[in-house]
Amino acid sequence: MIRKLAGVLATLLVTSFVIFGASYAAPGDPVTFLAGGKENLTPEYLAAVRAQYHLDDPFLVQFGRWLGDAVTGDLGRSTQYNDQVGDLLAARLPSTLGLVAYAAVLFVVFGIALGVLAAVRGGRTDAAVVAGTTFATSVPPFVVATVLISLFGVRLGWFPVMGGGSLWHLTLPAVTLALGALAIISRVTRQAMVEQRELDHVTVARASGLAERLIVVRHVFRGALGPIVTMCGLVTAGMLAGTVTVETAFGLSGIGSLLVNAINTHDFPVTQAVLLLMVTAYILVTTLVELVQPLIDPRARRST
């Protein structure tokens, strides 16, 4: 447990270094943006700005200062909004988290249901699910978003097309986000169930007179749970970093649009904080999945 925690911290340290290094190495000088306008671009003023933001310190010193502040909760001040980065994140985070959580519920419920259906029914149902999910993965999210907006938002008027704040507002974005993931999860579920169904112990259960429905629930699905949970976790974690398109399409002000905006304006403190947040979230989710595995498969438990 302690080793796992140390591993998580080490990963975070390395990624934070990479993130900081990447923004340091990015083309363009933040000072030109900080200066604010062409008339301010005098060497003296630029030097003053550089000194104010400690931009002329050696790289490692800058990194050390940033890391030290980040650990104590101070993520710096946005160069664009001149706000505390922490406050910016706090304002944007709920809508992204809500969106991802909503999408996760959708793809977990429907993905697993479709996968189970395909595996159990086989034949035409299976073919239809596979074809449908293949189609769903191959359509890019911005196209899905456009289609959903035009159909349910504009033509039928069932859902609002812009803004956030309620489940109602988040429905179309969540559906868009969930569609690709749903295809992955249903495939993984189907495959894992088909593999489990071939195992001897399932035949043994059948030979003991157990009803087919109970065999599917107690043995086939139970056995397939490991890969399904792992995949759901990984997909959710990946989603945290992939909400940009959907947020842009539906005009949601979340983390994704904050990041894109920050990159475009060389707002390094915000960029770094958002990236760090995404990495942290990813690591948290994958660690969680890892911790859940032994509960699913007793063989993964360490002998005590």
Next chain:
Amino acid sequence: MLLSVEDLTIEAGGRRPILREVSLSVGKGEVVGLVGESGSGKSTIARAVLRLLPQGATASGRVLVSGVDVLSMSPAALRDLRASQVSMIYQDPRSSLNPVRRIGDFLTERMVHTLGRPKAEARARALELLAAVGMRDPELCVRQYPHELSGGMLQRVVIAAALAADPALLLADEATSALDVTTQAETLALLRRIQAERELGMLFITHDLHLAAAYCDRVHVLYAGTVVESRPAKELFADPRHPYTAGLLACTPELGDPRPIRPIPGRPPSLDDAFTGCPFAPRCPHASAECDTWQPHPLTVAGGSAACRLVEA
């Protein structure tokens, strides 16, 4: 008769049927051996008793359990048969149990979910059965997972589960082949004791003719999906009448026997080998030209039957 298989033929698309007109019977309290090389169809017979046929297979003939035909019964009756009348013990106990469920779940599953017994009662019965098959600490065992037990212990658990519903017929499909020799002996003794105590009928499937001869009352020898010899164990062992049986007995090494081991020449036939006459003719040391056209059928010999035309001569 407890189990009576009559002219069972199972085809699954190969060039020859998996089983061809197999007939055998098992009475109450009787241990009947079924011996053959791998691919001879012995496991298929056991599975057919539970109507677990290979994919896409067609079966003809009859498989009667207590007089009712398994092959034509309703799904509900079939579930009842599997749950409470016939139990199977498998070759590899490790793959017979769901690795993510506790031993206790495995034992009580059938009682609770197919026989509808209350959970507490099923649990008490599971503990009782584990004690009956010689598990030292049943209370601990029901909480353990399959990977925490050895193969021999797991086979005991499988046997206990087979007894859960008080079946009348046990199908032991290579039940001891995957175990090491000392465990094998213990497991065999356990099966024998349980079979005798409860007067169970048992179909004992093995590739080991010596074991079958020592363990069973009667033995059927199977070759390429047909029963080639079917006789009381002692007589079969002392005086095999089919050349295949004789070959099987001769190819086992024995202590103090200076003769070299004589394996049966050739290889066991696959499902793609079709035969016009006796299937064993290509490997038979006594075969003559007539054997290639002689349709094998059981001929009466002392105590039973053998399907070889040389028996007549």
